[in-house]
Structure formats: C-alpha cells, structure tokens
Amino acid sequence: MKLEEKRRFPRITFKAPIHYQVRGRSEFSNAVSSDLSLGGLNFVTDKFIAPRTSVGLEVDVLSRILSPIGRVAWLSPLAHSDRYKVGVEFLEFDPPEKVYLNDYLDMMPGKFV
Numbered sequence: 001m002k003l004e005e006k007r008r009f010p011r012i013t014f015k016a017p018i019h020y021q022v023r024g025r026s027e028f029s030n031a032v033s034s035d036l037s038l039g040g041l042n043f044v045t046d047k048f049i050a051p052r053t054s055v056g057l058e059v060d061v062l063s064r065i066l067s068p069i070g071r072v073a074w075l076s077p078l079a080h081s082d083r084y085k086v087g088v089e090f091l092e093f094d095p096p097e098k099v100y101l102n103d104y105l106d107m108m109p110g111k112f113v
Contacts, residue, residue, distance in 0.1 A: 011037035012108050016060060018043055020088075023054035023069075031086075033059070038102055040070060040089040044078065049086055051075055057088065061104050068093040 014036035019028045020043070031043040041059065049055065053072045058065050069092035076085045093101075 009037035009039035010105075011035045012105060014041065018060075019058040020045075021056040022049060023056065028058070034085070036061075036101075036105075038090075038098070038105060040073065040087065042085055042087040044083055044085050046083050048084060049075060054091075055088060061101060064100060066093075066097045066101060068097070 012035060014033050016033050018031050018033050018041075020031060021028045029045065029047060031045040033041050033043045035042055036059070041057075049072050051072050051074060055070050055072060057068050057070055059068070060066075068090045070088035070090045072086055073089040074087040076087075077083075078085060
C-alpha cells in the first residue's frame with residue numbers, strides 16, 4: 001500500500017547547515033537540513049521541538065541567507081539516537097527571498113526527491 005503524497009511543493013536534497021530560533025527564545029541553535037522546497041524544509045536536531053511551534057530560520061542558499069518564519073509541521077525521533085527529524089512549513093517569507101529560492105529550485109532539474 002502506497003502512502004498518499006501530501007506535499008504541495010517538489011523538494012530537493014539539500015544538506016546544509018542552518019540556524020533556527022524557537023520563537024520566544026533568545027538563543028539560536030544549529031542543525032543540518034535534509035531537504036528543501038518552496039513550502040518548507042526538514043532538518044535533524046538533538047532538541048525536541050513540539051509540532052506547531054513557530055521557528056525563525058536562517059538558511060544559506062548559494063551564499064545568500066534566507067530568513068523565513070516557519071511552523072513545525074511534524075517531528076520524528078531517529079531510531080537508536082537522541083536526535084529528531086523536524087519538518088518545518090514556511091509561513092512568512094520576504095517576497096524577494098521567496099523569488100530567489102524559487103529561482104534556485106528551478107535551477108535544480110532532476111534533483112527532486
């Protein structure tokens with residue numbers, strides 16, 4: 001039985017360091033992203049972040065830092081570790097940054113996962 005695909009945007013493999021900040025907290029945390037789309041990204045972290053938590057992100061895309069605001073859509077513990085895979089949906093995105101990300105994704109034909 002195949003699971004129904006719920007994603008609205010195609011994603012690419014995107015292994016890069018990111019910085020994120022849980023809204024309401026002053027410190028930023030570091031993580032490594034797994035993939036990226038116009039609608040969101042996911043990353044691995046050692047911190048539990050409850051679903052629906054708002055997060056500010058800093059994502060380096062070709063030496064340009066994009067700073068969307070997102071919401072944790074899902075969190076999944078990684079087997080045999082104290083780490084989590086976190087899926088973030090973008091909620092707020094500066095329009096020129098979103099255009100830049102869209103252009104970047106368009107340059108990646110055949111790399112969608």
